[in-house]
Amino acid sequence: xxxxxxxxxxxxxxxxxxxxxxxxxxxxxxxxxxxxxxxxxxxxxxxxxxxxxxxxxxxxxxxxxxxxxxxxxxxxxxxxxxxxxxxxxxxxxxxxxxxxxxxxxxxxxxxxxxxxxxxxxxxxxxxxxxxxxxxxxxxxxxxxxxxxxxxxxxxxxxxxxxxxxxxxxxxxxxxxxxxxxxxxxxxxxxxxxxxxxxxxxxxxxxxxxxxxxxxxxxxxxxxxxxxxxxxxxxxxxxxxxxxxxxxxxxxxxxxxxxxxxxxxxxxxxxxxxxxxxxxxxxxxxxxxxxxxxxxxxxxxxxxxxxxxxxxxxx
Amino acid sequence: xxxxxxxxxxxxxxxxxxxxxxxxxxxxxxxxxxxxxxxxxxxxxxxxxxxxxxxxxxxxxxxxxxxxxxxxxxxxxxxxxxxxxxxxxxxxxxxxxxxxxxxxxxxxxxxxxxxxxxxxxxxxxxxxxxxxxxxxxxxxxxxxxxxxxxxxxxxxxxxxxxxxxxxxxxxxxxxxxxxxxxxxxxxxxxxxxxxxxxxxxxxxxxxxxxxxxxxxxxxxxxxxxxxxxxxxxxxxxxxxxxxx
Numbered sequence: 129x130x131x132x133x134x135x136x137x138x139x140x141x142x143x144x145x146x147x148x149x150x151x152x153x154x155x156x157x158x159x160x161x162x163x164x165x166x167x168x169x170x171x172x173x174x175x176x177x178x179x180x181x182x183x184x185x186x187x188x189x190x191x192x193x194x195x196x197x198x199x200x201x202x203x204x205x206x207x208x209x210x211x212x213x214x215x216x217x218x219x220x221x222x223x224x225x226x227x228x229x230x231x232x233x234x235x236x237x238x239x240x241x242x243x244x245x246x247x248x249x250x251x252x253x254x255x256x257x258x259x260x261x262x263x264x265x266x267x268x269x270x271x272x273x274x275x276x277x278x279x280x281x282x283x284x285x286x287x288x289x290x291x292x293x294x295x296x297x298x299x300x301x302x303x304x305x306x307x308x309x310x311x312x313x314x315x316x317x318x319x320x321x322x323x324x325x326x327x328x329x330x331x332x333x334x335x336x337x338x339x340x341x342x343x344x345x346x347x348x349x350x351x352x353x354x355x356x357x358x359x360x361x362x363x364x365x366x367x368x369x370x371x372x373x374x375x376x377x378x379x380x381x382x383x384x385x386x387x388x389x390x391x392x393x394x395x396x397x398x399x400x401x402x403x404x405x406x407x408x409x410x411x412x413x414x415x416x417x418x419x420x421x422x423x424x425x426x427x428x429x430x431x432x433x434x435x436x437x438x439x440x441x442x
Numbered sequence: 443x444x445x446x447x448x449x450x451x452x453x454x455x456x457x458x459x460x461x462x463x464x465x466x467x468x469x470x471x472x473x474x475x476x477x478x479x480x481x482x483x484x485x486x487x488x489x490x491x492x493x494x495x496x497x498x499x500x501x502x503x504x505x506x507x508x509x510x511x512x513x514x515x516x517x518x519x520x521x522x523x524x525x526x527x528x529x530x531x532x533x534x535x536x537x538x539x540x541x542x543x544x545x546x547x548x549x550x551x552x553x554x555x556x557x558x559x560x561x562x563x564x565x566x567x568x569x570x571x572x573x574x575x576x577x578x579x580x581x582x583x584x585x586x587x588x589x590x591x592x593x594x595x596x597x598x599x600x601x602x603x604x605x606x607x608x609x610x611x612x613x614x615x616x617x618x619x620x621x622x623x624x625x626x627x628x629x630x631x632x633x634x635x636x637x638x639x640x641x642x643x644x645x646x647x648x649x650x651x652x653x654x655x656x657x658x659x660x661x662x663x664x665x666x667x668x669x670x671x672x673x674x675x676x677x678x679x680x681x682x683x684x685x686x
Contacts, residue, residue: 148500151491153645154619155579253639263579263620265639313450314457314496359462360576360583362491362498364452386493386576394452422453423503430504 129194129225130248130281136274137189137231139340142248142267143381144180147256151385157365158258158266161340161381161404162239163397164429165203168296169243171436172200172220174288180250180257180267182242188231189273191242193223197284198245198291201229204237204301204405220245220294222286237301237405246283261340261382290440304410305331306402309417310368310393315358318390319370323350327392328414332376336408340382342369343403345412349374352390360388366395366403368414378403396422398429446519448512449496453503454488456511459496464585469573472497473650474527478518481525484511492649493574494583532569532652534678535617535632537608538663539565543631550593550610550627562657564588565629569652569682570615580619580637580645584653587615599625606632608655617653619645630655633667634675652682 146159167177259267332347356372486505609626619636669675
């Protein structure tokens with residue numbers, strides 16, 4: 129066996145890096161919100177970055193282990209505890225059948241990730257273990273986890289090479305003000321230069337309307353040349369939509385595949401994890417970056433993952 | 443293809459923009475380019491998503507960067523004349539019109555001063571272009587419905603519409619792939635599954651294809667439904683005849 133959900137928490141789902149290859153049919157990608165935390169959790173326990181993990185949102189679940197395995201918890205500090213004692217995050221830990229992983233009050237960040245060595249035993253639907261809540265597929269029966277759910281481990285491990293080395297510095301998620309880098313496009317030409325200046329030179333506050341689909345923000349109005357509607361276009365993770373009201377909405381993991389609002393720019397991949405850990409009320413300062421520089425940082429992060437895997441797995 | 447633009451859509455996708463209108467000619471260009479890109483087998487491309495105006499190309503920056511991809515696409519565009527683009531297919535969608543399946547067909551008829559039979563005749567006479575799929579898995583954005591049966595949406599939307607329902611909303615016609623709430627005027631239902639997560643090809647329709655609705659009787663509907671359930675149904679498709 130593997131895990132049994134004792135208490136569900138607010139929103140706990142199984143996610144991997146997303147369901148690619150079906151967007152042309154209207155199927156959303158889904159996947160983890162914070163790709164960095166999820167990747168590191170997987171790497172710590174010897175998995176491929178793309179393995180399915182638990183994405184824990186704000187108020188976390190209580191989980192009982194029904195088999196031994198090695199796990200790692202990463203992401204925001206949601207007061208993770210093992211049998212009631214604070215659990216060291218960003219570290220591979222051997223857990224025994226009968227032990228309990230619990231979460232309590234969220235301290236910093238919004239989402240934590242739990243990776244299990246060998247992954248969870250759920251079916252791969254259209255190439256992914258990600259839960260698509262709207263289409264009700266993937267993950268565990270296409271839905272968020274509920275008390276009583278039991279999910280097996282696919283290939284649990286009680287030892288890993290270099291287990292003691294599998295530990296990373298815990299990132300600080302306590303900031304309430306963030307710089308987020310954005311590449312312009314694809315509809316930046318729907319905005320006058322003065323509006324692009326407004327977007328980059330001001331602070332935007334994350335509103336209460338922030339979920340897995342999108343992050344709505346409020347701040348100085350970004351005016352269009354003509355209007356905020358376009359003939360429907362494709363949408364990328366991190367797209368900054370500006371509808372006619374002039375406030376930005378960043379499209380997150382559960383975004384629709386297509387939409388009819390102008391997109392001034394796109395948050396870069398390596399900065400999306402910062403946004404994924406933000407809470408309503410946090411301040412965002414968007415900063416311009418070139419596509420070349422954005423792709424440099426993207427490739428550098430991929431290289432870091434590769435080096436870390438080589439260091440751990442030999 | 444001088445008016446094509448390569449636009450940045452984040453660091454993992456490029457929006458190849460062909461126009462800013464809903465026009466069959468634009469859709470044709472997008473479809474041809476998508477096929478050409480697939481044939482070229484460019485390394486690093488994850489998937490391509492056609493829309494009314496563009497082809498969104500998702501790619502891996504660790505394999506190919508934005509500039510290099512744009513250069514590849516220039517080459518593909520220049521070579522388009524040498525690539526054979528097969529004619530789009532027409533797929534027949536059997537529909538049981540009226541009755542329980544299409545409770546609004548009488549309203550659609552009276553709104554347009556027609557009989558129910560005339561509404562069915564008009565609705566089944568066109569080949570509707572699937573411009574794109576979006577909104578939810580399997581939802582087709584169709585073009586080409588006759589103004590003669592255009593009908594505004596319901597004043598108050600239904601809480602649940604069954605999957606396979608065929609409806610009209612303003613100048614559009616469409617099919618609900620799965621049960622969902624909605625405000626379309628329902629004129630019938632197809633026994634075909636537009637979306638089935640367990641099927642090898644989960645979504646039946648493809649952008650660039652055409653749909654031809656075919657009126658069936660209740661007995662035929664039930665027979666097709668059974669065949670779909672048993673995986674023995676033979677989909678009726680044929681090449682679209684080009685009208686020049």
